Amino acid sequence: MAGRVLVGVKRVIDYAVKIRVKPDKTGVVTDGVKHSMNPFCEIAVEEAVRLREKKLMKEVIAVSCGPQQCQETIRTALAMGADRGIHVEVSGKDYENLGPLQVSKIMAALAKKEEASLVIVGKQAIDGDCNQTGQMTAALLDWPQGTFASEVSVDGDGLKVEREIDGGLESVRIKMPAVVTADLRLNEPRYATLPNIMKAKKKKIASVKPADLGVELTSRLEILAVEDPPQRQSGVKVESVQDLVTKLRDSGTL
């Protein structure tokens, strides 16, 4: 049954860093800011590597779309145990407009090219919070999807996925090839230790351009402005119910 797993990883601004909006309001400041692998992507990589260690899959390929710096993120995935990496070169204006639709087209093309049996991605990226790439990839490939996975196990020629949903947990069985998106409780990712980083420097990272995959990157979305959320106004304490009613009337709420 052992097939190939394609794992998507994204390089995002580190979650502990305070974001600053650019003075021209076109986006956030990214120059020199600390970046790291999206936490959900780390969980996805860990799950893929575990599947390979259990001999259920034979190869883990880490993919990232973006400028040159993405190679660092792919290296981290390689240090965690991925076998090889693919860097899809997207930079400049194309990178600013890169959204879930474009990435899912790239992932779908790569999944077909690499003959992957499984695509695992994080459920969402902490910068865009879109939660769309996994689902769109499945739709483009016409593959079943197990999203918000908190547990994944192989069941015959398919997968059994425990999904975290609003009401609790849902169990689905999906046939392979499939797309899975990783949620927080799927696993605890291992550390990328220094000896593994050193070994990862010898693993291959192939570079491709989106055009080579036949993917067209134009976005149908235009960002008009990026602004800070409004300052939170301080609340007012009232002494009695009468005061509360007066205040609500004054503010026009009542």
Add this chain to the structure above:
Amino acid sequence: MFPACKYTLQARRCLCSLAALQRAHSPSLFCATRWSSSSSTTPRITSHYTVYPREKDPRWEGVDMERFVDEADVVVVGAGPAGLSAAIRLKQLASEQGKELRVCVVEKASQIGAHTLSGACIEPSALQELFPDWKERGAPLHTPVTEDRFGILTEKYRIPVPILPGLPMNNHGNYIVRLGHLVSWLAEQAEELEVELYPGYAAAEVLFHEDGSVKGIATNDVGISKDGSPKDTFERGMELHAKVTVFGEGCHGHLAKQLYKHFNLRQHCEPQTYAIGLKEVWVIDEKKWRPGRVEHTVGWPLDRHSYGGSFLYHLNEGEPLVALGFVVGLDYQNPYMNPFSEFQRWKHHPTVLPTLEGGKRIAYGARALNEGGFQSLPKLTFPGGLLVGCSPGFMNVPKIKGTHSAMKSGMMAAETIFSKLTNENLQSETEGLCVPEYEENLKNSWVWKELYSVRNIRPSCHGLFGVYGGMVYTGIFYWILRGKEPWTLKHKGLDSDQLKPAKDCTPIEYPKPDGKISFDLLSSVALSGTNHEHDQPPHLTLKNDSIPVNNNLAIYDGPEQRFCPAGVYEYVPVETGDGMRLQINAQNCVHCKTCDIKDPSQNINWVVPEGGGGPAYNGM
């Protein structure tokens, strides 16, 4: 016991009680490290393996503690200006002379430059030596100094002081830089020269050969939980062996602290003295922006006996940015002093406030810096390794510059190491190479001369007139006589010994932050972007868990809750019953090292946390 006829009755009683005391205390000396670490009333705080060895810990039985080993020619600890200059110079020499050299640099920050913090107004002399074509290569020195201002502040006014050429703080020819960006640029140059850079991996342990010389370093273990037990993700750090290990950890490095003790490097020098520097970066109103202007003040809010002052530099990098900050000497005596609050209230001075009005704060950070200068330089070399940069401490205090001398020390280290490594007739007594030529060459260089000429300026501030006496001294002995006076003044001693008990001092009333110019501590810490993996043993280790409440709080009213610029230390009431306990919020730590320096009980030992943790400074 004592011949009765020789002593008076009183003396005999004295001697008897002394002997009794000795007997009562000697049993506890043997198990001091284990038993007195936490009494029954003190909750356990420290769980780090440097205090509780894992060999004796039942939770670690059967855990594989073997480490992966790799060999390099030179290992550099710390990717700051000194460490990177050393690595770059080594590779430059190697390629010039056609030799192969493997140079590895380990750095605890997740990306190089993320733990770098400095004013900074640098002298490009060392950079010019390292890269004569630094301008063409695009080094981020964009702001030449155009204006130099110095003032003495009183509560409401400012007394200008002329900066005459020849005075140490004259900045003609210097550049205002964002040192974090300069360090990132140096890292790029290093990578081009094929230096192996490993950010995110902290050197946690020094390794020794059988003959006692330094063998290399081991990086930190990962996957240890908060209570000290191994997690599923536990993995040992790796060992990096080298012929020579260069230690460039910056001010008060934790491995350097061990090396001083191990090799007795501080035998013939005075203890190092320090200051804490807090810094913010602001985007200000364009109308107030004067690119290239350097402003320094002394005086208010500090009194004349507390060394310290402020800096405000206008950068010229596109946006109207200013880098500003406040330095407080850590030899202060009043335990109620709060350097962070002094910084915040200084910003409200009538001559400072207008610059910041209408502006927005975008960064905050803090770091300890050296003030000891010449008198505090330790022995720099030992078998298997040597010290560079602010770790031994080459900062020129009155000039407020240490980057140029740190880089020069790194370069000299590289040159002497290289000639030693390529010497075919090399015979070494120890397996780790000893490079005493580094110290000799440094003594003949401009670094030594510079530090010698300003050696008396900082100690001259201990006199009756405090900082103003120091300024007069500088005027006479440095400006006129160029530091050639035949005497060398001494420092006061260890910074941690300078605190007076809280009952002898008056608490200082600091104004509340207004949220526009001055800010509270926690929102400032959030701006530093600092974070650590939550589930790891706190890296602020205490040798004895009961000392903070019994000593620091009881006598000094807990000065660590005031001098820590990140709010790591808090005295909170115990959950049941009376009394307080120390709470250590290790995740907030910005790696400034002030607590290790200023703790009056010297009970706090800062060790390196899991690599990658710490502040996320961007161009600080």
